Amino acid sequence: MKIWGKVFGFAIGFMFGRIFGAILGLWLGHLYDKKRAELSGIIGKGSNRQTLFFNTTFAVMGHVAKASGHVTETDIRIASALMDQLQLSGQARRDAQSAFNQGKASDFDLNACLKSFRLLSMGRKDLVQMFLEIQIQTALSDGELDAKEHAILLLVAKELGYSRLQLDELLKRWQAEYNFHRSGGQQQTSIADAYSVLGLTEADSDQQVKRAYRKLMNEHHPDKLVAKGLPAEMMELAKKKAQDIQAAYDRVKQDRGMR
Template identity: 80%
Template sequence: MRIWGKFFGFAIGFMFGRIIGGLIGLWLGHLYDKKSAELSGIIGKGANRQTLFFNTTFAVMGHVAKASGQVTENDIRIATLLMDQMQLKGEARKEAQVAFKEGKESDFDIKACLKTFRLISMGRKELLQMFLEIQIQTALSDARLDPKERSVLLTVAQELGFSASQLDELLKRWQAEFNFHQGGNNQQTTIEDAYDLLGMSEASSDQEVKRGYRKLMNEHHPDKLVAKGLPEEMMELAKIKAQDIQAAYDRVKSDRGMR
């Protein structure tokens, strides 16, 4: 039985509000102890951050893919491509396929799934953002965003603590990243895509561009993401995204004559 939350809650509440404050603190401490016990129980069952990230990613991918009405061959191709990029084989690949299938079921509780994921992830923004970006990639795999897919993405974003405007910004950045890949190299991509990928514009100062680039690289650093809970199998995805950010920055630097 956990009591430290109750003890400190009562003590702090009593200091500021005497008996009434102590009772309020006791109740808040009780809630804290209860949540800590739930979290310990989940982790004790082996559902660590990396395992949960892995399973939740593919389950929500299945749910996003089904949002437009039916899972298309392209949706399955994207999921398969992601598994290939992660070099998933044997049991790990089967787990991903099972999770994807579960997400497609009509009774899949996406909000409960995301609440557990956010709890285990301890609110780590970079980790949650990487998760959201993978779901965006799934939804835009056919180069269009169905209104129902956007509705699901908004649910994912809000459950993870992101606003509608932040989702729109990530959608814009991912589209620019997709165009960057389509271009093949820096000379064939547009400067507009490079700016969009960095979240900048031609009106941004050189200093703003540098700060934006450093911020993105810090958010998508593969080693840091793995340390925070990104499955090692997904490190390759983080590496690709970091390479795209670097390529966009190099394109902008070249265009501006920056050093």
């Protein structure tokens, strides 16, 4: 039973408002304890940043999948494909499936889940962005994004401190990556998509291209992300992201004749 919210709420309330303040503080503390209890099912006992990242990823994924009104076979296949890509098996796969199911439940509290994740990830912007990019990637894995899915992604982005403009930029970059993969390799990839992966245009200078490349590689460095809280099981996603950035940069360099 979680009681510390009530204890602190009562004490602080009494200090500032005596009996009335204590009662108000006790009630607010009760709400806090209740919310923590609800989140414990998603975060898990003895949770750390990696556990929270892992469970929140699949819970929010389940919620996004439910956005259209019901979870389709395609949604389940996409989630399973990500689990396969991460080579999840045994307890790790069961944990991912459990979190996904909690996220698609009608009483899932998306805001509370995201606030908890953001609080524990405070000061680790690269980690938070990686989380948002995973949600974008899974939402667009079928090549489509309906209005309800976009609305939830916007809510997720806002709760994590991203504006609509920043979300749209990330969506544009991932769409370019999607095209990048479909094209079958660097030589077949359009130069426009290569620039979009880097968040650039052909009008940018060589120096801007180099700066953007270094920044993106630093943000998506697998070892750094794991040190900040990315689950080891998800390192493969960071590696793939870094490979896409490198391939796009190589394509732009080739087109410009850069060294």
